[in-house]
Amino acid sequence: MPQWSELKKWFGSIAMNEEQKSLLLDSSSRFVIPQGVKLSYGTAGFREDASILSSTVYRVGILAALRSLKTQSVIGVMITASHNKVSDNGVKIADPNGGMLSQHWEPFADAIANASSPQQLLQLINEFVEKERIPFLGVRPAEILLGRDTRPSGEALLEAARQGVTSIVGAVASDMGILTTPQLHWMVRARNKGLKASEQDYFEQLSNSFKCLMDLIPTERSKFDGMNDKLVVDGANGVGGAKLQVLHKLLNVLDIEVRNSSEDEGVLNDGVGADYVQKEKVAPHGFGSKDAGIRCASLDGDADRLVYFLVPPESNAQVNLVDGDKILSLFAVFIKEQLSFLNEKEDLKNSHKARLGIVQTAYANGASTNYLKHLGLEVNFTPTGVKYLHEKAAEFDIGIYFEANGHGTILFSESFIEWLEVKSRDLSSGSKGSEAEKAALRLLAVSNLINQAVGDALSGVLLVEVILKHMGWSIHRWNELYHDLPSRQLKVKVADRTAVVTANAETVVVRPPGLQDAINTETAKYTQGRCFVRPSGTEDVVRVYAEASTQEATDTLANCVAKLVVQFLGSNSS
Numbered sequence: 001m002p003q004w005s006e007l008k009k010w011f012g013s014i015a016m017n018e019e020q021k022s023l024l025l026d027s028s029s030r031f032v033i034p035q036g037v038k039l040s041y042g043t044a045g046f047r048e049d050a051s052i053l054s055s056t057v058y059r060v061g062i063l064a065a066l067r068s069l070k071t072q073s074v075i076g077v078m079i080t081a082s083h084n085k086v087s088d089n090g091v092k093i094a095d096p097n098g099g100m101l102s103q104h105w106e107p108f109a110d111a112i113a114n115a116s117s118p119q120q121l122l123q124l125i126n127e128f129v130e131k132e133r134i135p136f137l138g139v140r141p142a143e144i145l146l147g148r149d150t151r152p153s154g155e156a157l158l159e160a161a162r163q164g165v166t167s168i169v170g171a172v173a174s175d176m177g178i179l180t181t182p183q184l185h186w187m188v189r190a191r192n193k194g195l196k197a198s199e200q201d202y203f204e205q206l207s208n209s210f211k212c213l214m215d216l217i218p219t220e221r222s223k224f225d226g227m228n229d230k231l232v233v234d235g236a237n238g239v240g241g242a243k244l245q246v247l248h249k250l251l252n253v254l255d256i257e258v259r260n261s262s263e264d265e266g267v268l269n270d271g272v273g274a275d276y277v278q279k280e281k282v283a284p285h286g287f288g289s290k291d292a293g294i295r296c297a298s299l300d301g302d303a304d305r306l307v308y309f310l311v312p313p314e315s316n317a318q319v320n321l322v323d324g325d326k327i328l329s330l331f332a333v334f335i336k337e338q339l340s341f342l343n344e345k346e347d348l349k350n351s352h353k354a355r356l357g358i359v360q361t362a363y364a365n366g367a368s369t370n371y372l373k374h375l376g377l378e379v380n381f382t383p384t385g386v387k388y389l390h391e392k393a394a395e396f397d398i399g400i401y402f403e404a405n406g407h408g409t410i411l412f413s414e415s416f417i418e419w420l421e422v423k424s425r426d427l428s429s430g431s432k433g434s435e436a437e438k439a440a441l442r443l444l445a446v447s448n449l450i451n452q453a454v455g456d457a458l459s460g461v462l463l464v465e466v467i468l469k470h471m472g473w474s475i476h477r478w479n480e481l482y483h484d485l486p487s488r489q490l491k492v493k494v495a496d497r498t499a500v501v502t503a504n505a506e507t508v509v510v511r512p513p514g515l516q517d518a519i520n521t522e523t524a525k526y527t528q529g530r531c532f533v534r535p536s537g538t539e540d541v542v543r544v545y546a547e548a549s550t551q552e553a554t555d556t557l558a559n560c561v562a563k564l565v566v567q568f569l570g571s572n573s574s
């Protein structure tokens with residue numbers, strides 16, 4: 001029987017000693033909590049005006065260190081507020097697999113962010129450490145990777161996070177510098193898998209797998225007409241543009257021009273970026289009728305979202321948006337084609353029928369869902385927020401998820417990757433150069449190219465570009481896969497958005513009573529009408545989404561439902 005003292009050494013002590021407690025009390029007293037603000041770990045972490053965030057970020061640093069001790073893995077902390085205005089900032093955690101923080105820990109994040117004094121903070125941490133049996137002073141010290149986007153407030157907030165991390169005895173914080181959000185998530189995942197995990201490794205993995213896919217393009221398709229080969233990318237005046245330039249240099253086969261890079265003059269997310277282009281359906285700053293007909297794309301402020309668009313020849317017309325749903329559809333068509341090559345010669349007994357699953361939210365355009373179902377694909381719905389989509393997509397051999405706003409990726413299960421590796425080896429010894437072998441190699445390359453941790457605009461751009469070349473499609477041909485139903489999104493300011501409670505992947509309001517019936521009655525008046533409301537997780541608003549057969553009818557439906565929301569919830573008096 002091992003002695004208790006030995007066991008304790010092995011598992012670490014499940015309690016904080018006096019040194020630890022006084023370190024926490026001492027350092028937390030340097031971070032004053034803002035008065036009158038209730039912070040909540042929303043759809044994508046904490047987001048607020050940057051001026052009030054330092055205590056929150058400091059406390060998230062502590063949480064990250066505890067999470068690292070609990071999981072005995074490397075954890076990430078990213079300082080970003082994505083598409084929000086430049087004066088905002090935010091913080092979110094990357095879990096050991098590179099995904100979002102386990103939802104199970106979110107209530108603790110809320111509780112410590114709102115603790116009113118250092119003593120209360122210490123008490124909450126103490127209780128949580130005991131409840132979760134977090135091994136303290138144990139086997140492996142906490143290790144945290146810190147990253148930030150280009151916001152001016154980022155440097156000071158990163159320092160607050162570092163102080164939070166190091167207020168846990170023995171914890172180590174590494175500043176990875178200015179990164180896209182997906183790069184940090186990728187690094188965390190790679191570190192925990194024992195793989196090469198530097199930024200240079202990220203760029204090399206993406207460029208190598210892209211080149212591999214280029215080499216596998218069928219020769220008869222590599223020449224095609226009517227395709228303008230140039231891509232112009234709007235970098236939202238954020239971190240993504242400069243990183244894309246680095247990648248571009250490694251690739252030398254793509255003709256990419258980046259505008260609105262952080263190195264230019266413009267303000268982050270101000271009249272630029274994927275969120276702006278997708279919601280307003282207008283060309284970002286720096287784009288105009290001179291770009292008509294050219295393939296254009298837009299990244300968001302931290303480069304985890306991507307949309308494509310076409311600028312119309314008339315200067316003030318709406319852009320033709322090729323959104324996340326269409327990127328998803330393009331990926332689905334390509335993956336489905338590769339799976340069919342693989343299955344063609346399979347004798348049914350030995351075949352592994354890969355389960356391909358599609359995951360969307362209620363914001364997906366109804367026309368995209370119909371299109372995907374017509375392809376014979378299984379389409380699933382989850383609430384808004386990539387943590388939900390990602391979790392669902394991970395249930396399949398290949399799971400493709402996208403939000404309409406352009407956040408998404410393709411997940412490959414470990415067992416399917418292993419199967420593919422064996423398969424491609426078998427095929428190369430038997431029928432070298434066969435379509436089935438190429439399909440297996442393509443799928444393996446996609447799994448290396450597309451970020452397995454979170455949606456990533458940079459890997460997304462590369463995959464879209466190579467699939468268009470593979471198919472021999474112009475952006476116009478791609479855009480013709482289906483025609484979007486007219487849609488409208490509105491934001492409604494109400495007294496308390498948390499009074500809205502929804503169910504069924506946010507398509508039905510269950511509270512306040514009567515609101516859903518009123519929405520149903522209104523929606524029933526419109527051909528192909530669909531409408532839902534939900535409280536935003538990142539802004540203090542209730543969002544209204546509507547679809548109908550014409551834009552005019554859609555706008556009327558959205559406006560009527562927005563009025564119903566105010567009627568049931570009261571408007572915001574401030």
Ligand SMILES: CC(=O)N[C@H]1[C@@H](OP(=O)(O)O)O[C@H](CO)[C@@H](O)[C@@H]1O
Nearest residue numbers: 043044385386403405536537538539
């Ligand atoms: C309608 C919409 O675009 N919602 C966005 C937005 O969340 P809300 O909870 O709707 O504010 O920000 C999230 C984080 O970036 C993103 O995941 C989500 O899709």
Ligand SMILES: [Mg+2]
Nearest residue numbers: 082300302304
């Ligand atoms: Mg983002």
